[in-house]
Amino acid sequence: MATTSLADSDPFVDPVNTASDRVYTEAWTLPVGKTFAMRTSQDERRAIAVAFYLPVRCFDAKSPPQIEADPFPEAKTTQAIPFFNILWAELSDFDITVQYAKLTAKNVVRVASVNYLVEKPQRSYARSWVAKLLDRAYGESQRKKRIKVLINPFGGSGSAQKWYLRDIEPIFAAARCEIDVERTLYQGHAVEIAEKLDIEAYDVIASCSGDGLPHEVFNGLGKKPDATKALSKVAVVQLPCGTGNAMSWNLNGTGSTSMAALCVVKGIRTPLDLTSITQGDRRTLSFLSQSLGIVAEVDLGTEHLRWMGSARFTYGFLVRVLRKTVYPCDLWVKIDIPTKGAIREHYRNELTNHALVEERRDSDDGESPGLPELQYGSITSSLPSTFTSIPSSKVGNFYAGNMALMAPGANFFPATLPSDGHLDLITVGGDISRHSAIQCFLAVEKGGFFDLPQVNYRKISGYRIIPREQKGGYISIDGERVPFEGFQAEVHRGLGTVLSKTGHLYEADGVVPKSG
Numbered sequence: 001m002a003t004t005s006l007a008d009s010d011p012f013v014d015p016v017n018t019a020s021d022r023v024y025t026e027a028w029t030l031p032v033g034k035t036f037a038m039r040t041s042q043d044e045r046r047a048i049a050v051a052f053y054l055p056v057r058c059f060d061a062k063s064p065p066q067i068e069a070d071p072f073p074e075a076k077t078t079q080a081i082p083f084f085n086i087l088w089a090e091l092s093d094f095d096i097t098v099q100y101a102k103l104t105a106k107n108v109v110r111v112a113s114v115n116y117l118v119e120k121p122q123r124s125y126a127r128s129w130v131a132k133l134l135d136r137a138y139g140e141s142q143r144k145k146r147i148k149v150l151i152n153p154f155g156g157s158g159s160a161q162k163w164y165l166r167d168i169e170p171i172f173a174a175a176r177c178e179i180d181v182e183r184t185l186y187q188g189h190a191v192e193i194a195e196k197l198d199i200e201a202y203d204v205i206a207s208c209s210g211d212g213l214p215h216e217v218f219n220g221l222g223k224k225p226d227a228t229k230a231l232s233k234v235a236v237v238q239l240p241c242g243t244g245n246a247m248s249w250n251l252n253g254t255g256s257t258s259m260a261a262l263c264v265v266k267g268i269r270t271p272l273d274l275t276s277i278t279q280g281d282r283r284t285l286s287f288l289s290q291s292l293g294i295v296a297e298v299d300l301g302t303e304h305l306r307w308m309g310s311a312r313f314t315y316g317f318l319v320r321v322l323r324k325t326v327y328p329c330d331l332w333v334k335i336d337i338p339t340k341g342a343i344r345e346h347y348r349n350e351l352t353n354h355a356l357v358e359e360r361r362d363s364d365d366g367e368s369p370g371l372p373e374l375q376y377g378s379i380t381s382s383l384p385s386t387f388t389s390i391p392s393s394k395v396g397n398f399y400a401g402n403m404a405l406m407a408p409g410a411n412f413f414p415a416t417l418p419s420d421g422h423l424d425l426i427t428v429g430g431d432i433s434r435h436s437a438i439q440c441f442l443a444v445e446k447g448g449f450f451d452l453p454q455v456n457y458r459k460i461s462g463y464r465i466i467p468r469e470q471k472g473g474y475i476s477i478d479g480e481r482v483p484f485e486g487f488q489a490e491v492h493r494g495l496g497t498v499l500s501k502t503g504h505l506y507e508a509d510g511v512v513p514k515s516g
């Protein structure tokens with residue numbers, strides 16, 4: 001963690017505006033070489049690092065500005081590097097080197113560097129210039145993260161290892177991260193690795209995989225005797241090497257491996273709600289979603305149609321809609337926010353909630369060092385009195401989400417927030433007209449799904465669901481198939497930890513504009 005005034009102050013206030021910085025920034029140009037200078041923007045915008053630029057004046061007019069919004073338009077030879085992209089800077093005996101992630105193609109960044117001689121009289125000033133640059137480049141994000149990297153050798157159709165070496169490792173290395181790489185050897189291996197992990201030795205567990213490995217990592221940390229501490233200490237992140245990569249899309253806004261690596265380097269620790277699922281005598285943690293009905297069936301029940309690519313989802317959906325399939329069940333829910341209007345208001349309030357990390361978690365009483373006790377009991381306990389019965393004899397889709405995007409472009413849960421202590425629950429009747437069902441399907445990608453009258457949307461913190469009148473079927477927890485039998489869910493506010501760009505929001509369109 002940076003030890004400067006920046007780390008101590010409100011991260012959303014530009015440190016340039018603080019009194020102690022003002023003197024410094026007036027002299028915020030570092031002469032390098034004979035005829036040019038490096039200087040930072042005094043553009044006083046909000047402190048999330050993406051907004052700032054380190055312009056490097058250079059002789060080479062052939063080197064074009066890297067971004068369109070050049071904050072120094074008057075200087076045609078200026079090369080502007082976003083602060084967010086600065087990986088490291090250091091002063092050696094004679095020169096100063098700045099390494100950064102350079103955009104080399106749409107959605108691809110590669111490590112590049114600029115290097116200049118520093119004259120002897122400038123050295124002491126250059127030293128503080130480098131320190132200041134790193135403060136601005138990292139903000140409240142931890143530097144030199146210690147990362148346990150897990151690679152699913154089958155991820156990305158067998159390309160995960162290659163993508164790691166080409167796209168990810170050089171960025172971590174340039175950012176001076178400590179890296180320890182391990183390949184997963186069998187299903188469930190990531191659970192074991194996380195369970196045995198020395199949590200004092202790592203800050204992050206990064207999975208080069210789809211969403212399956214992060215699910216295993218949360219559950220491995222959850223098996224530790226000091227699970228609550230482990231889940232709050234070690235951040236779980238994804239380097240997208242699967243097909244859906246929901247975790248990376250929600251937290252980094254990208255499915256690109258190299259850009260996700262940069263986001264991990266610059267990521268801000270963010271508490272994440274986790275949900276305990278009890279089924280039979282098992283308790284597992286879910287970080288992404290639970291579904292029963294058309295989404296689960298289309299996801300898990302069309303494996304034999306993989307040859308169709310993503311068209312299998314459209315095909316599977318249309319077949320079930322045309323048949324007006326219903327999935328009868330008994331459903332009881334702990335409803336926290338019942339209406340779309342109130343949900344919108346809740347979301348609007350959260351946009352400006354910059355509470356500290358530890359204030360975004362349920363308090364840890366220290367008495368149960370393992371997973372938190374279940375306040376609603378398990379699926380085998382008597383039904384909690386705070387649960388309300390919801391008629392569900394004709395449900396077509398039961399879908400509970402903890403993140404907004406379930407895949408790129410599939411913003412099912414636009415009102416989700418990482419640590420508001422709620423799951424978002426969607427229920428849609430299976431007996432609605434075919435036209436209404438297709439309207440739902442199209443609205444997920446085009447936007448407007450949340451507002452459709454046939455979509456019931458609630459914020460909840462627990463539920464019990466028991467399928468009935470069905471011989472078999474599909475239940476999906478974070479995209480993994482579990483037995484087709486009743487289960488109970490309970491949300492734990494901020495139990496897990498991830499890295500995100502903002503520290504409190506997902507990178508998806510919400511239910512009110514984020515600027516408003």
Ligand SMILES: Nc1ncnc2c1ncn2[C@@H]1O[C@H](COP(=O)(O)OP(=O)(O)OP(=O)(O)O)[C@@H](O)[C@H]1O
Nearest residue numbers: 152184185186187188209210211212213242243244
């Ligand atoms: N070496 C291995 N052999 C077999 N299975 C493995 C191995 N390593 C990991 N797995 C399993 O692969 C599964 C899929 O993991 P991953 O996170 O890559 O994907 P996914 O979410 O299923 O992927 P996709 O997004 O492509 O559908 C997990 O259940 C994991 O346990």
